[in-house]
Amino acid sequence: MTTNPENNNYVPFRVSTLRGDQKIDFNAYVRINEKYILYVRKGDSFEGNRLVKLKEKKLKQLFLKSEEENLYRQYLERNIDMAYDKNSGKSITNRAEIIQGSQQSGAEEVFENPISATAYNNAKHNMEKFVTFLQGESEAFQSMMNIENVDQNIAHHGVTVATLATMLMQKLDFDPAKTNLIALGALLHDFDHHHNGLQVNRSLSQFTPQELAKYKLHPQTGAETVKDKKHFDPLVLKIILQHEECIDGSGFPHKLKERDIEPGAVIVGVANALDRLITFEGVPKQQAPKELMIKRVGHYPLDYIRMLGEIFSKQALAA
Ligand SMILES: [Fe+2]
Ligand SMILES: [Fe+2]
Numbered sequence: 001m002t003t004n005p006e007n008n009n010y011v012p013f014r015v016s017t018l019r020g021d022q023k024i025d026f027n028a029y030v031r032i033n034e035k036y037i038l039y040v041r042k043g044d045s046f047e048g049n050r051l052v053k054l055k056e057k058k059l060k061q062l063f064l065k066s067e068e069e070n071l072y073r074q075y076l077e078r079n080i081d082m083a084y085d086k087n088s089g090k091s092i093t094n095r096a097e098i099i100q101g102s103q104q105s106g107a108e109e110v111f112e113n114p115i116s117a118t119a120y121n122n123a124k125h126n127m128e129k130f131v132t133f134l135q136g137e138s139e140a141f142q143s144m145m146n147i148e149n150v151d152q153n154i155a156h157h158g159v160t161v162a163t164l165a166t167m168l169m170q171k172l173d174f175d176p177a178k179t180n181l182i183a184l185g186a187l188l189h190d191f192d193h194h195h196n197g198l199q200v201n202r203s204l205s206q207f208t209p210q211e212l213a214k215y216k217l218h219p220q221t222g223a224e225t226v227k228d229k230k231h232f233d234p235l236v237l238k239i240i241l242q243h244e245e246c247i248d249g250s251g252f253p254h255k256l257k258e259r260d261i262e263p264g265a266v267i268v269g270v271a272n273a274l275d276r277l278i279t280f281e282g283v284p285k286q287q288a289p290k291e292l293m294i295k296r297v298g299h300y301p302l303d304y305i306r307m308l309g310e311i312f313s314k315q316a317l318a319a
Pocket of ligand 2: 157189190272
């Protein structure tokens with residue numbers, strides 16, 4: 001095996017951590033054919049349109065020189081601290097973009113390294129801050145929902161489902177002791193889609209029978225992959241396994257009826273069904289709750305579907 005000594009000086013980092021108007025003070029490189037090419041420069045920042053453009057590239061990973069790794073860590077810390085600080089003087093749009101990126105990157109860490117208790121516990125700890133942000137700041141939901149999932153990323157979808165589930169639980173006065181874990185289950189619910197290579201960004205009616213068969217296995221495959229990892233909470237495992245079940249017994253993988261489905265999985269299920277329409281089937285946000293009511297009535301409690309509609313209508317979401 002030949003190694004290029006120069007390549008040892010680069011370390012990977014997640015593109016989802018590049019967010020907000022804080023300028024980066026390190027250079028970021030893309031790896032092409034074992035070569036590292038300067039991609040984003042010191043002094044760039046990533047908000048609004050520039051963020052959309054970066055996301056459109058669908059790059060998950062960039063590299064930096066190991067001697068600049070400390071600068072990157074400091075950038076991350078400053079960004080997160082500022083984003084969760086109401087009094088930072090930064091706009092809610094900017095703060096929400098950083099928070100969304102941080103949640104997405106936390107989910108990606110768990111998807112890629114489920115064996116790591118540290119990755120899981122970081123996601124769990126960060127979820128507490130996220131839930132407090134969503135439930136405590138009136139503009140948080142709207143700002144989160146205004147961030148387009150332009151690359152139809154599964155981890156971003158997890159963040160959106162966690163956002164919707166958290167707002168629904170607040171409206172339902174759902175057991176606050178469980179909110180954090182249910183939101184974490186929402187973040188990680190599609191664990192298997194990160195790995196199974198299915199092209200999920202289209203209507204299920206467009207799937208071939210083989211694709212559909214594989215799709216119907218994703219909750220079980222996901223849960224089985226992580227069930228022996230002791231750091232995964234049982235409630236999170238149940239949500240991964242049951243998030244596609246429907247209360248009338250028409251869901252999968254086990255066609256469970258309402259009495260047998262974990263209540264947190266019903267919350268995540270309805271939130272997931274709504275974001276499937278928005279993110280993967282191209283339904284405009286304002287129409288999505290109505291479409292959910294038409295297409296999925298009977299699958300979820302009627303008041304949950306209605307409440308999601310109310311949560312949306314109270315917010316002036318960008319179309
Ligand atoms: Fe799913
Ligand atoms: Fe999903």
